[in-house]
Amino acid sequence: MIKKTILLLFMIFVASCNAHQSVVRTTKPDPRKSERPVVQRVKKPIYRPSSSVRKSVAITQKDTPTTGSFSNATEILEATTRVKVTTKMVLDYIEKYKEVAKDNMLKTGIPSSITLGQAILESGAGTGPLSVQANNHFGIKCHKEWTGPSIKYTDDEENECFRKYDDPSQSFKDxxxxxxxxPRYAELFEFQKDDYxxxxxxxKAAGYATDRQYPDKLIALIEKYQLNKFDAEVLGKDFVPTRTVVSKPIAYSDDVQKYTVVKGDSLYSISKKFNISIEDLKKKNNLNDNTLALGQSIIVK
Incomplete structure (x- = not known):
């Protein structure tokens, strides 16, 4: 009886000791279940276009498209980035913004053909990064007077400040x-409103673009898409579709050089072609204004 009592007490003592021992975990808790998720910032690479890419255009489709009939041929438009667009995309862009350009022409005197041509060229018909991200269709930088929203973009220099608009029409207006x-563009407004x-x-002469071929590329876009028809609409004139015209041979005499005016010529373009001032052209030809007529013979030397 005594042995049974001692054994029972011993068993109670052992059980009591085990009850006070700490529990040892054999697996570690998953920190992902107990901690807040970590947000990782990914730095996007910045595209750095070369100086030769900015503000240039290559035309690959020679046929003049119309609103009702167009080709799906592609063009390479190079503004702040190199983008490929179809003829339909350009026509859609023109349809979307032609009224904005015409309204600006009424208010400011800037040909709608020039506004639309520059917009197509510099925004990649609305597909370039600045036009998509900032509704900036002309690559206008902030400048010191700008107090509105802006976006950083690498163009001539890294992380330059460009204006950001709520709507593309604000970009056109700006x-x-x-x-x-x-002031450097003041002389432009002496030209006829339809003299694109x-x-x-x-x-180009006023320093708008550094690309030497900028005027030719702009003119090529205007004539390909017949953008000058919107100038005629604003001015209430009949529109004559542009055709490629080859200049007539220059006639020479002993010490007088003459040039025959063709469609699209102006005193300014002739002065640049023959390296003579507009005033000298007027004096040599007894002109009272800048008006020229097709087939007119102009003394250029």
Whole structure:
């Protein structure tokens, strides 16, 4: 009896000791279940276009498209980036913004053909990064007077400040204000409102673009898509579709050199072609204004 009692007490003592021992975990807790998720920032690579890419265009489709009939041929438009667009995409862009360009022409005197041509060229018909991300269709930088929203983009330099708009139409309006408010563009407004050729060369002469071929590329877009028809609509004139015209041979005499005026010529374009000032052209030809007629013979030397 005594042995049974001692054994029972011993068993109770052992059980009591085990009850106070700590529990040892054999697996570690998953920190992902107990901690907040970590948000990782991914730095996007910045595209750095070369200086030769900016503001240039290559035309690959020679046929003149119309609204009702067009080709799906592609063009390479190079603004702040190199983008490939179809003829239909360009026509859709023109249809979307032609009224904005015409309205700006009424208010500022800038040919709608010039506005639309520059917009197509510099925004990649609305597909370029600045036009998509900032509704900036003309690559207008902030400049010191800008107090509105902006976006950083690498163009001539890394992380430059470009204006950001709520709507693309604001970009068109700002572009018109940019040209009308800068003294260096004042001479442009002496040209006829439908003289898109002089405007194109004038923009280059005023320092708008560094690309030497900028005027020719702008004119090529205007004539391919017949953008000058919108100038005629604003001015209430009959529109004559543009055709490629080959200049007549220059006639020479002993010490007088003459040039025959063809469609699209202006005093400004002729002055640049023969390296003579507009005033000298007027004096040599007894001209009272800048008006020229097709087939007119102009003394250029």
């Amino acid at each position: 572009h018109s204000y940019f040209l009308t408010s800068r 050729r002089s405007w194109a060369y004038g923009l």
